[in-house]
Amino acid sequence: MSPHRVKHPVDNAPGPGGERIQGAVVRRGDQHAGATTDERLLADQTEGWRHTDPWRIMRIQSEFVEGFDALAEIGPAVSIFGSARTSPAHPMYQAAERLGAELTRRGRAVVTGGGPGIMEAANRGADLAGGVSVGLGIELPYEASMNRHVNLGINFRYFFARKVMFLKYAQGFIVMPGGFGTFDELFEALTLSQTGKVLHFPVVLFGRDYWGGLVDWLRERALADGYLAPADLDMFLVTDDEQEALRHVLGEGAERA
Template sequence: MVKARIKGPIVERRAQREGTTADQRLLDHRARLDTSTDYWRVLRIQAEFVEGFGALADLGPAVCVFGSARTPATDPAYAQGEQVARRLVEEGFAVVTGGGPGAMEAANKGATEAGGVSVGLGIELPFESGLNEWVDLGINFRYFFVRKTMFVKYSQGFVVLPGGIGTLDELFEALTLAQTQKVTAFPVVLLGTAYWSGLVDWLRDTVLADGKISPSDLDRFVVTDDVDEAVALMVAARDAS
């Protein structure tokens, strides 16, 4: 199968696949030498916000499930992603992911098979080619910051499966927004105690011990292996709002 690259509404294959992304062209220091296209770029950014707001306005209660795109279907975390998505649907939530493969695919699959709303918010990347097959409502974004706004604006909480730098980025952004009171009553659950315990130990024994965070910051997330506990925290936050 020929790989395609998705750029908003544009599909590129073979020799037409461009080697850079919109984010790269916006942020790369070399691009700042030429600002002649920035005005048009603002309109494209505005359009992405409008499209995202319009597509998700009637979504209803939703929870974002994050995790590694590299999680194979044989990994226990994949099955856990399916399970947590099914349980969220049973409790009346839509399930939102980054729309990619791995753990994101698992969550979208679980939501779709449970008869729920399965949302994928994709991003233009040089090495990925569109949304996974289990996404029923999908949006492809050019700009990370627009996509991140949609994750937070339209979800009641985050469930975080084992993941890498992208997953950590979403996790710490949510914790930062909660710490700075940009969002309130926003539960964050880390699924997988064996995977996340090292990070939690470092936050407690190094970051907190050195006075870089407050003790209350460690209460902004819950680490568990229990899918039912994770879902119950999402339900409680929804019902309290």
């Protein structure tokens, strides 16, 4: 394992000494549930679904209401995404912290998934700079959902409700190196931009070495085979330059890669 990557801490795992946050409910020790709420929602239920699934609508509705209410007054915001596995010694952690601080100085709230790694770094930068540091946590089977640098946090049970909050309350994304969760948020934003569901939504892929292979594949296969239009590759900027990333996501002008 890379010296810059860290495993999820044992004390974040459910079970004795760990904790799981399910919406407003905190479960520790032997009280943790065996399955996440999303897992139960998506489980194959051959009997009884007509009696259980309609009632879930009330819980889903409550997540949207709580999210809309809590975030309505945060003002202009930028979301920063990236791996939960990135250690404080990693250059990307340090870059995310600087970006979070600089966004605060430029009058933006910083929104992350509220977890460790890159998310913690961006929240730390915003928090220590005196800004609005937002964490949109999610119930997971292996980690606590909120780092200590979040000063406005919401815990979600459902990924889809959380994703709406990222897109509704942020005016752009800075996407640091990460895994499947990071890819999910990235391609959700690009799809909504491509289909005209959101307008003028700048996206920055920070880290040329990390994202370069993906961008090459999009250009050499997806675009070349006709699955993308040339304009689709203009929907994001790839950069290693923090000031260029800030200019782009804040709409101050930057050339695309």
